[in-house]
Amino acid sequence: MLQIDALTFNAWGRRFFDRASVTLPNPSKVGLVGRNGVGKSTLFKLIKGELQPDGGEIGVPRSARVATVDQEHPATTTSLLDTILAADTERAALLASLETADPEHMGEIWSRLMEIDADTAPARAAEILHGLGFSTADLDRPMSEFSGGWRMRVALASALFAAPDLLLLDEPTNYLDLEGALWLEARLARYPHSALIISHDRELLNNSVGYILHITERKLDLYTGGYDSFEKQRAERIRLQSAARVKQEAERAHLQSFVDRFKASAAKAAQAQSRVKRLAKMEPIAATIEERVSPFLLPSPPRPLAPPLMRLEGVEVGYGDDPAVLRGLDLRLDLDDRIGLLGVNGAGKSTFAKMAAGALGIRSGRMTRSSRMEVGWFHQHQIEALDPDQTPLDIMREARLQDSDQSHRSRLAQFGIGFDKQNTTTAALSGGERARLLLNLVAMSAPHLLILDEPTNHLDIDSRRALLDALNEYEGAVILITHDRSLMELVADRLWLAADNTVVPFDGDMDDYARFVLDRARGGTAAPSQAAAREKRAKKQRRA
Numbered sequence: 001m002l003q004i005d006a007l008t009f010n011a012w013g014r015r016f017f018d019r020a021s022v023t024l025p026n027p028s029k030v031g032l033v034g035r036n037g038v039g040k041s042t043l044f045k046l047i048k049g050e051l052q053p054d055g056g057e058i059g060v061p062r063s064a065r066v067a068t069v070d071q072e073h074p075a076t077t078t079s080l081l082d083t084i085l086a087a088d089t090e091r092a093a094l095l096a097s098l099e100t101a102d103p104e105h106m107g108e109i110w111s112r113l114m115e116i117d118a119d120t121a122p123a124r125a126a127e128i129l130h131g132l133g134f135s136t137a138d139l140d141r142p143m144s145e146f147s148g149g150w151r152m153r154v155a156l157a158s159a160l161f162a163a164p165d166l167l168l169l170d171e172p173t174n175y176l177d178l179e180g181a182l183w184l185e186a187r188l189a190r191y192p193h194s195a196l197i198i199s200h201d202r203e204l205l206n207n208s209v210g211y212i213l214h215i216t217e218r219k220l221d222l223y224t225g226g227y228d229s230f231e232k233q234r235a236e237r238i239r240l241q242s243a244a245r246v247k248q249e250a251e252r253a254h255l256q257s258f259v260d261r262f263k264a265s266a267a268k269a270a271q272a273q274s275r276v277k278r279l280a281k282m283e284p285i286a287a288t289i290e291e292r293v294s295p296f297l298l299p300s301p302p303r304p305l306a307p308p309l310m311r312l313e314g315v316e317v318g319y320g321d322d323p324a325v326l327r328g329l330d331l332r333l334d335l336d337d338r339i340g341l342l343g344v345n346g347a348g349k350s351t352f353a354k355m356a357a358g359a360l361g362i363r364s365g366r367m368t369r370s371s372r373m374e375v376g377w378f379h380q381h382q383i384e385a386l387d388p389d390q391t392p393l394d395i396m397r398e399a400r401l402q403d404s405d406q407s408h409r410s411r412l413a414q415f416g417i418g419f420d421k422q423n424t425t426t427a428a429l430s431g432g433e434r435a436r437l438l439l440n441l442v443a444m445s446a447p448h449l450l451i452l453d454e455p456t457n458h459l460d461i462d463s464r465r466a467l468l469d470a471l472n473e474y475e476g477a478v479i480l481i482t483h484d485r486s487l488m489e490l491v492a493d494r495l496w497l498a499a500d501n502t503v504v505p506f507d508g509d510m511d512d513y514a515r516f517v518l519d520r521a522r523g524g525t526a527a528p529s530q531a532a533a534r535e536k537r538a539k540k541q542r543r544a
């Protein structure tokens, strides 16, 4: 479905690909991985023809339909359901031609409509929309009533519904919540054609794809299996390569010493000569560098405050005169709490975060928090709100007026924003580079409470691990909102669930939660089955 042959591409002062080749099996689902800034999104632009290679070829069969999701759907007046249905252009064209076709062609059109299952189209579209978090009532609402984030999901739903021969997705889970991501995982696994998916989501890469395509050292390496299997194979490859290198070095030294000793000897001249040839022919074995990511700096708060950090009693919050988003909040947060906040999009997780950060006042009830409490609050809007013309250095200068440029630069370098990137405008930074910059900025003041609202979006897998390590070292309290299941499992020691206009402790683990979410997507229960979770744990305890 996709064949890349000796691709070479240079831009912005560096070489991204150097005679890179790969052929993707047909059909196949392939996860495209690699460091932040390595050129994954750039490769998509090359495939789409938005950028031109400096050498080599990128081939897609002529008749193949290729679709990408890179922009939110425009805010039109068309209803949600009709928007999705229109994405299947063949069906739409057939239906339109029914209006005008002469009688002898009607049969043909009808039989083609039967063939493509046109009857079930609305049901299939609705199934996708539900999976992505839309309600039945949403189906008739015009596109213009949805926010940008939701219209991004519409674009994804359209692409899935149209089912192109090659689907290109660039970090699709970034604009989904955990429940949407779980659904997409299962859906992609069943996708009938080829898909190339850029993702840093380990679960998705383990559960949805059959191959991993790795961009490294300006080449494209294809591995069979999911992400865990890729990591194992790659570690083995690195080990074998370095062993082979050591062996080759020894052989080279041996040959060289023979040549040095006997090159002047007439009796051994021929042998020495043949060894010189062998030496010249030896292909150097590249040293595969284990790529390291920069750590995150999450300085711990200087002095502990008196507990609790925050207490909520009968708190209600909301915006303007609108009905309350959350009410009846009775919660307590302690100095070293690690809270994982769960809930579907729109359940009020971000509103909760905003209130905890002190950026949204409460309407009623009582909120007690230390006046000396410093809060670091990271959320996606910060990334969107970055001034596209500013550079990392400009941002640092504003954040730390008192420091010298020298110290700005070394601090940025510590953040993993190297000297070459410090004067690049934020518009030109890759998604991961922007996220890394902001996360480090937010934590710079050593807050007592870190509120991280989807911190791992855009971060590559090793950077996620680096963030996890930093969070484990960090001594303050954490409230974490993430659709990254493995991060949630490893960080949170208590789960809270936002649902039904309130936030309450969730009695169960992430597996219980995943099951609950998938059940609900299949049209099951509407409320968390906390009783079931309790029962399961009781059983576990009985067994133990």
Ligand SMILES: Nc1ncnc2c1ncn2[C@@H]1O[C@H](COP(=O)(O)OP(=O)(O)OP(=O)(O)O)[C@@H](O)[C@H]1O
Residues within 6 Å of the ligand: 012, 034, 035, 036, 037, 038, 039, 040, 041, 042, 043, 424, 428, 429, 430, 431, 432, 433, 458, 460
């Ligand atoms: N217009 C530009 N000017 C300067 N540098 C650019 C420009 N566009 C991209 N870059 C740089 O090219 C590199 C590759 O960008 P790309 O978006 O392809 O990365 P990526 O692999 O998709 O990374 P991520 O995982 O963070 O999304 C980045 O270092 C980025 O800063």
Ligand SMILES: [Mg+2]
Residues within 6 Å of the ligand: 040, 041, 042, 170, 430, 431
């Ligand atoms: Mg990218």
